[in-house]
Amino acid sequence: MTGIIEIDNLSKQYDSGTKALSDVTMSIEEGEIIALLGPNGAGKTTLISIICGLVVPTGGTVRVDGHDIRTDWRAARKLIGLVPQEIALEPFETVFNSVRFTRGLYGEGRDDAYIEQVLRSLALWDKRDAATKDLSGGMKRRVLIAKALAHRPKVLFLDEPTAGVDVTLRREMWQVVGQLRREGVTIILTTHYLEEAEEMADRVGVISKGQLLLIRPKDELMREFGRKTLTIELDEALHAIPSELLGRGLELAPEGDRITYNYDTTAERTGIARLLGELATLGITVRDVSTRQSSLEEVFISLVQEGEAA
Amino acid sequence: MTLLNWPGIWAIFHHEMMRFFRTIWQSLASPVVSTVLYFVVFGAAIGGRIQSVEGVPYGAFIVPGLMMLTVLQQAVSNASFGIYFPKFSGTIYEYLVSPVGWIEVTLGFVGAAAAKAILIALVILATSFFFVGVHILHPLWMLAFLFLTALGFSLLGFILGLWAKSFEQLQIVPMMVITPLVFLGGAFYSASMLPPFWEGVAKLNPVLYLISGFRWSFFGLADVPVGVSLFAVAIFIVICLAIIRWIFATGWRLRE
Secondary structure, three states: OOOOEEEEEEEEEOOOOOEEEEEEEEEEOOOOEEEEEOOOOOOHHHHHHHHHOOOOOOEEEEEEOOEEOOOOHHHHHHOEEEEOOOOOOOOOOEHHHHHHHHHHHOOOOOOHHHHHHHHHHOOOHHHOOOEHHHOOHHHHHHHHHHHHHOOOOOEEEEEOOOOOOOHHHHHHHHHHHHHHHHOOOEEEEEEOOHHHHHHHOOEEEEEEOOEEEEEEEHHHHHHHHOEEEEEEEEOOOOOOOOHHHOOOOEEEOOOOOEEEEEEEOOOOOOOHHHHHHHHHHOOOOEEEEEEEEOOHHHHHHHHHHHHHHO | OOOOOHHHHHHHHHHHHHHHHHOHHHHHHHHHHHHHHHHHHHHHHHHHHHOEEOOEEHHHHHHHHHHHHHHHHHHHHHHHHHHHHHHHHOOHHHHHHOOOOHHHHHHHHHHHHHHHHHHHHHHHHHHHOOOOOOOOOOHHHHHHHHHHHHHHHHHHHHHHHHHOOOHHHHHHHHHHHHHHHHHHOOOOOOHHHOOHHHHHHHOOOHHHHHHHHHHHHHHOOOOOOHHHHHHHHHHHHHHHHHHHHHHHHHOOOOOO
């Protein structure tokens, strides 16, 4: 099955010689949410900018719903909405007119009812007649989203939607994305907040130094890497794991005073309560318990380091 | 060729015109006030000594030149500001990611800038009726020259706005190039009033051809044949269009 976006060997080398993107290939399915993770300057924005038409690639192709972005750019661009990283709005324009203007640019006829619907869904309807310069930062960002949605795009690009945004606003932005997903919009977002990728994405792509290191379902990544480790400190050292507890994947520290237990956070039963109960029954006194999660962040850091070493 | 995105052209044109109408009084007041001043200074004070140029009263003789001066200034500044402002505010990205090509963007911005310039020129013409009796010999040709000039210089302004990287650059060209060309282009005198050598130099000035043609449409008098004037404007427009097309095709100062 071909995806709504097909990227083949996409490369970008700037005149200065900097290679911003090397041979990126990926396919994005309709309706999914992809989070592109990567450090600053990794090439995330370059990738998005090429697909949207802001940057001219030096090699490779991109097709949006079958339309090549270079040769069939009008059709390709009509399907795309972009929310840029930097807030850029005409300061004296009202919210409503600004959204209506964008709709016109995309060749769509006037449809005030639809614009009203978009503004209401983004909690901007009360501000429709306000000049954009008088809005708060969060509202401005929502205006940018409203503009990007003005022509009912099938694919929405969000370039660092929550960069420099406070926690409340971030949650708010996630809700907006969730709502768009329910409406069937394909969303590609870049972020360097792993929490954001964990929260929203169906698949996660990791980009570093212009290369796509991997793109995999988030759940799979979390299952593989997102395990938790329970460390149980014992009052008295043991020589070995008691036979009753063998086969549970428990490990005893060389000093014998610590047991570690790896468990899957996504599993229905973690087995922690049972383990602690059994320890008590066996008369083993627990001094302290701590847990540690290998987060997407660690996955990410190790991947980027591997990428750099390669 | 793909069909043009007309709603896109209209969106840009309408957006630009709205800005003009939001500040309609400022937009009109300054050209009208300066025209009145020109009439007072050139028409009344100097005109009292010159009487007439080739049979046309001096006050009336300067009307086409004044209109041209305004059209050139307004066309260049409106078009250059129109496209420079989105570059400055960052909203230029919208034009680059939406399905509008160089033709749509140019038609929208340049069309609006030319429309504003023509509107202001007509207001100046109306103002001049209060000071002098002006009879227009070829009204349709007058409108045609007005339109072509507004178009040509809006295109030039558009290029300027695409090129400019700062507000200073945006202002330096109208100040250093356009205004001198208009003054030396015979806005307030006939080139034939100059000594032969300077008359030859004046004929290297493209604006002379515009003013000459325009003045011909009013009084039937011209420094150069009307056909040459028309040809010069047409060439000018074609060159500007070619440059704009090149800028959008290569993405110079627009795309990375």
